[in-house]
Amino acid sequence: MYSPVGVKTSPDFPIPDKMKAWVLGNPGELKLTEKPVPVPKRAEVLVRIDAVAICATDLEIIDHGPPSSIQGGMPFNKNFTPGHEYMGTVVALGPGVDEYKIGQRITVEIHAGCGQCRRCREGMYTSCHNYGLNYGDVDKGHRANGFTTDGGFCEYQVNNINTLVAIPDAMSDEEATLVVTAGTAMYGLTELGGLVAGESVVVTGPGPIGLLGVAVAKALGAQPVILTGTRDNRLRIGKELGADYVVNVRNENAVEAVKKLNGGKGVDYVVECSGAPNAVNEAIRMVNRGGKVCLAAFPHAETPVDVAHIVRNNIYLYGIRGEGKSATHRAEAFMSQKRFDATKIHTHTFPLDDLPTAIRYAKERIEDAIKVVVKAKGVAAHRVAAE
Ligand SMILES: [Zn+2]
Numbered sequence: 001m002y003s004p005v006g007v008k009t010s011p012d013f014p015i016p017d018k019m020k021a022w023v024l025g026n027p028g029e030l031k032l033t034e035k036p037v038p039v040p041k042r043a044e045v046l047v048r049i050d051a052v053a054i055c056a057t058d059l060e061i062i063d064h065g066p067p068s069s070i071q072g073g074m075p076f077n078k079n080f081t082p083g084h085e086y087m088g089t090v091v092a093l094g095p096g097v098d099e100y101k102i103g104q105r106i107t108v109e110i111h112a113g114c115g116q117c118r119r120c121r122e123g124m125y126t127s128c129h130n131y132g133l134n135y136g137d138v139d140k141g142h143r144a145n146g147f148t149t150d151g152g153f154c155e156y157q158v159n160n161i162n163t164l165v166a167i168p169d170a171m172s173d174e175e176a177t178l179v180v181t182a183g184t185a186m187y188g189l190t191e192l193g194g195l196v197a198g199e200s201v202v203v204t205g206p207g208p209i210g211l212l213g214v215a216v217a218k219a220l221g222a223q224p225v226i227l228t229g230t231r232d233n234r235l236r237i238g239k240e241l242g243a244d245y246v247v248n249v250r251n252e253n254a255v256e257a258v259k260k261l262n263g264g265k266g267v268d269y270v271v272e273c274s275g276a277p278n279a280v281n282e283a284i285r286m287v288n289r290g291g292k293v294c295l296a297a298f299p300h301a302e303t304p305v306d307v308a309h310i311v312r313n314n315i316y317l318y319g320i321r322g323e324g325k326s327a328t329h330r331a332e333a334f335m336s337q338k339r340f341d342a343t344k345i346h347t348h349t350f351p352l353d354d355l356p357t358a359i360r361y362a363k364e365r366i367e368d369a370i371k372v373v374v375k376a377k378g379v380a381a382h383r384v385a386a387e
């Protein structure tokens with residue numbers, strides 16, 4: 001039985017020595033194996049993973065590698081378990097941990113910074129200067145589970161207590177996996193200045209972050225909130241989550257449409273979540289002079305940008321990585337107060353053993369899949385009614 005020295009466990013939550021874990025082989029190849037249940041160190045807990053959502057970044061990592069970095073390089077054939085948008089139950093406490101209790105339900109944010117670099121001290125732990133430095137003789141204490149350390153496509157994982165977010169009993173497992181997605185949107189709006197009540201916001205790209213970006217902007221009081229994209233079914237969900245207007249960029253010019261909807265003027269903020277090749281040049285033309293643009297998507301290729309337009313018009317560009325400055329806690333507060341219904345973007349659930357099927361649904365958007373969740377226990381595959 002699992003009983004590492006210095007680790008507190010409880011008979012109410014018996015822990016096996018071994019667990020099921022998916023590992024990444026060659027690009028695109030996942031294998032179900034067994035691994036020892038990991039052991040929490042100081043300031044860490046062991047989480048029993050109850051649900052994990054699949055993110056577009058997981059698909060990137062599984063097929064191409066970056067932004068994952070394992071042992072200083074590509075993540076292939078290193079016994080690495082991907083997956084990062086998970087939630088679960090605290091089942092063991094590492095030495096010195098009294099901030100959480102065994103049995104407590106939590107969701108996680110991804111990045112545990114090293115805590116000792118300058119950026120971590122500023123709350124910018126997603127920009128930790130010791131990113132990925134936790135291999136060989138080096139252990140800077142940095143973890144980004146599913147990116148630089150083992151992630152959530154398995155039954156148990158260790159997490160630094162600073163990455164845990166307590167959730168209420170009323171929040172379902174599936175909804176809890178979406179807290180970090182809303183947290184990324186919240187971080188973007190925080191970095192843009194945060195006080196967006198009464199100011200105008202465009203969100204470009206109705207993926208999960210974009211859709212919850214609409215919800216968070218509206219909950220913060222933005223007016224109007226405009227969502228642009230190419231798929232009508234996604235735009236419709238954006239309206240349900242609070243968009244005042246939606247623009248299908250296949251039917252009209254996005255920049256002109258945005259200006260028209262905001263009384264002929266550009267908007268105050270754009271949150272760019274599409275990663276489209278022309279997205280930055282469009283975003284800088286959607287904002288008014290002195291406006292701010294947050295870049296939250298990873299585009300595939302380098303793209304030329306009209307710098308002269310940015311300079312002439314005093315436009316600010318912000319790149320954001322993940323969900324820093326405890327934005328996840330603020331997102332959870334909105335969700336537990338039911339300020340918006342994030343479950344509108346959850347479409348499918350599969351058992352953990354069926355991860356390859358779940359990934360296929362997410363990748364090929366089968367049955368209009370948006371957020372696909374896998375659960376370790378007691379789940380038959382089902383589609384959530386999208387109504
Ligand atoms: Zn993600």
Ligand SMILES: [Zn+2]
Binds near residue numbers: 114
């Ligand atoms: Zn750091």
